[in-house]
Amino acid sequence: MVRLSGETRIPDALRGAIVALGNFDGFHLGHQAVVGAAVARARAEGRPALVATFDPHPVRHFKPDAAPFRLTTLDQRERLFADAGADAMLVFAFDAVLARLDARAFVQERLLDLTGAAGVVTGEDFTFGHKRSGDIGVLRALGDELGFAVETVGPVAAGGEAVSSSRIREALQAGRPRDAARLLTRPFAIEGVVQGGAKLGRTIGYPTANIAMGNYLRPAYGIYAVRARLPDGRMVNGAANLGIRPSFTPPVELLEAYLFDFSDDLYGQTIEVELIEYLRPEAKFDDLDALKAQMARDCDAARAVLRPPLF
Secondary structure (H helix, E strand, O other), X not given: OEXXXXXXXXXXXXOOOEEEEOOOOOOOHHXXXXXXXXXXXXXXXXXXXXXEEEEOOHHHHHOOXXXXXXXXXXXXXXXXXXXXXXXXXXXXXXXXXXXXOOHHHHHHHHHHHHOXXXXXXXXXXXXXXXXXXXXXXXXXXXXXXXXXXXXXXXXXXXXXXXXXXXXXXXXXXXXXXXXXHHHHOOOOEEEEEOEOOOOHHHHOOOOOEEEOOOOEOXXXXXXXXXXXXXXOOOEEEEEEEEEOOOOOOOOOOEEEEEEOOOXXXXXXXXXXXXXXXXXXXXXXXXXXXXXXXXXXXXXXXXXXXXXXXXX
């Protein structure tokens, strides 16, 4: 998988591609349908398949003070796009320059001149250009005029409703990670560098791998059964606290994962922690003995949840 900038001319070997175009944050069932259609068309026509995404998300550009809402990082999306069969990921930097481009200019300058797209596949509700001046009708008209194919993919339904990033965020914020996983086709996962800290967990027999939440959506605070993907690819079960650690001062927002039967040093390394099941809300305990007793119960509950099959 190659990561390309949407601000420079892409290599000749990847020009003439079919481009899946969208935000694709979370890469859920609906996104997968769009990318799948682009890959299938590219293979049928003997062309490269590219997936174009935007970073930062347009919402972050227009509302810089918005609460964190991301479901995936660029690194996570890159791996997911590769698994879906794409040859490259094209990243359009959503900045003031891009925000000012009208629909025609975006198509002509970014999709044609710099990318050399032979075709575009996107969702039926996709909008683009200054003040969302472009929609699928505009894109089709530009395709007819400028000589590139346009294909759209309709909404994908699950549970009687269209799959959307908003539904996934609502499920996670309500403490329903399994519902989110069904729409994502995999558990929601937080990736980050393991930080050094006060080692409070180690002092009570539960050393944790601590990750800052960054720009990720904040799921419901509480205790989760989790699986962690280590740098060497191993998957390790565990229990994690996501929140502000009310039993300790000062409050610090972290994802703290205690990994079962694991003692390796992970400081400074990047891991990915999947939220499998929400076990309980955060709570404040009067003393460490009460906290340790509850943590033992949480670990027992997590082990029971994580016995295969998970899904």
